[in-house]
Amino acid sequence: MKIKAAVMRELDGLLSIEELDIAPPKENEVLIKTTASGICHSDYSVLHGVLRSPLPVVLGHEGAGIVEAVGPGVTNVKPGDHVLVSLSPSCGKCAMCLEEREYLCMEMSKASNRGTMMDGTTRLTAHSATRHTAGTSSDEEEVRQLCGIASFAEKMVVPAGCAIKIRDDAPLETCCLIGCGVTTGTGAAINTADIHPGNSVAVIGCGGVGLSILQGARIKGAHPIIAVDPVAEKRALALSLGATHAIDPFNENLKERIKEITGKGVHFSFEALGSMKTINDAYSILRPTGEAIIVGVPNLKEKYELPVYNLFAEKELRGSVYGSSRPKRDLPMFVDWYMDGKLKLDELITKRIRLEDVNQALEEMGRGEGARSVIMFD
Ligand SMILES: [Zn+2]
Ligand SMILES: [Zn+2]
Structure with missing residues (x-):
């Protein structure tokens, strides 16, 4: 099956919009439009x-769509279901899943480090009729799937555990x-965080995550x-979504302002950059x-x-x-x-x-503009 997808082929380059082949879902996998x-x-x-990924790779890991087909053994979703794609395959078998910490599922790190399905292969292929690959005689080229997902594409094959069914009346595009x-x-x-009513909170970085x-x-x-x-529009948006105060760290002294507002500093600070x-x-x-709760992901080789x-x-970090x-509990709840x-x-x-x-x-994201852009598919 042919699909259109945005492929990353080099660092710091542009994504190329290409026609790729997507293979049908294998055991415990789901095809999503x-x-x-x-x-x-x-x-x-x-x-x-x-952050690193083997190349070429189709980026995108914040996808929603409608199940089109399921592979053998899939019981959690069926064709026609509306689904969000979770980053964690929640395998249910690894040490972290058994401790009900699916967000640290050990299968997830495999999918995210390799950009593949659980079996180490991908379902996306590029053909040399449209692309030339140096140093290989094959006319077929394996294309990785970021986080085992690859949502910058018209269709996705994902591990069944990543497909989370949600109610039909919720708009997928949001x-x-x-x-x-x-x-x-x-x-x-x-x-x-274990935030109690009345605890003080500061959020550094007010993009989509912040x-x-x-x-x-x-x-x-x-x-x-x-x-x-530092961006005035983001501070305004933050105030409209529940912030009680806003600080411009480029033009105000952050520590002094926090002390003015809270007396001794905050109970919880969140870093989202x-x-x-x-x-x-x-x-x-x-x-x-x-x-201090660090949510943004810096270069993983950095030291603190x-x-x-x-x-x-x-003080905790x-x-x-x-x-x-x-x-499975939180996505439908949100x-x-x-x-x-x-x-x-x-x-x-x-x-x-x-x-x-x-x-x-x-x-635009690199320039810090706006909170979130959403790609719409037909
Ligand atoms: Zn993300
Ligand atoms: Zn697991």
Whole structure:
């Protein structure tokens, strides 16, 4: 079967829109007709080498669509079901899944490091009639699937555990954001952190993930909720989604402003950019016993130097992966929250684009513009 997809062939280059072959789903796999895919900052990070993937690869890991076919052994979804694609295959067998920590499923790291299905192969192939591959005599070329998903494509084959059925009346073109950014952000605030009503929260970086963290903090009853972002439109958006204060870190002294607002620093700080500078900022604005939760993904080879005296103020620093979520429980719950008006998602979408415009949207993301672009498919 032929599909159109956005393929990354080189670092720092442009994605090329190509026709690929997609193979039918094998055992415990699902074929999904893509309705929409968000563009996540991690796609940008892979394109620019901050996160690594074997090439060529179809990017995109925030997809939603309708099940078209299932392979042998699939019982959780059937053709016609509306699904979100989870980053975790929730294998149900590994040590982390057995501890109900599906967000750390050991099969997920295989899929994300290799860009393949669970069996180590992909379902996407390019042909040399349309592309030439140097140094190989074969006219067929295997194309990887970012996170084992590859949602910048008209169809996706994903591990069955990644296909999460949701209610039919929820709009897929908006709920797709729950596949990565919203679960990562809102999950960090409601699962990773133990926020109590009245706890103070600061969120550094107010893109799609940061705004989702902020909403999770609002739902948990945090106060004050302080949004930190140099872009005025993002601060305004943050204030409209539940932030009580906003700080421009380029023109205001972050630590002093946080002290003014909270007295001693915040109970919880969240970092949603993935830069060492802002990880440091997140730790530096904590009150004694405060917790800094790092959600943004920096270059994984970076090292963090910890000021030891802070340990004796019982300040904590911890990461949060995929919102510490249990996808089968949390993704449909976030959809319900959206449908009930509790979780705002439409406001996070800056624009809807066609697959052909993906490079422009990635460039805008690099300049820090807008919260989220969503690719729409027919
Ligand atoms: Zn993502
Ligand atoms: Zn597992």
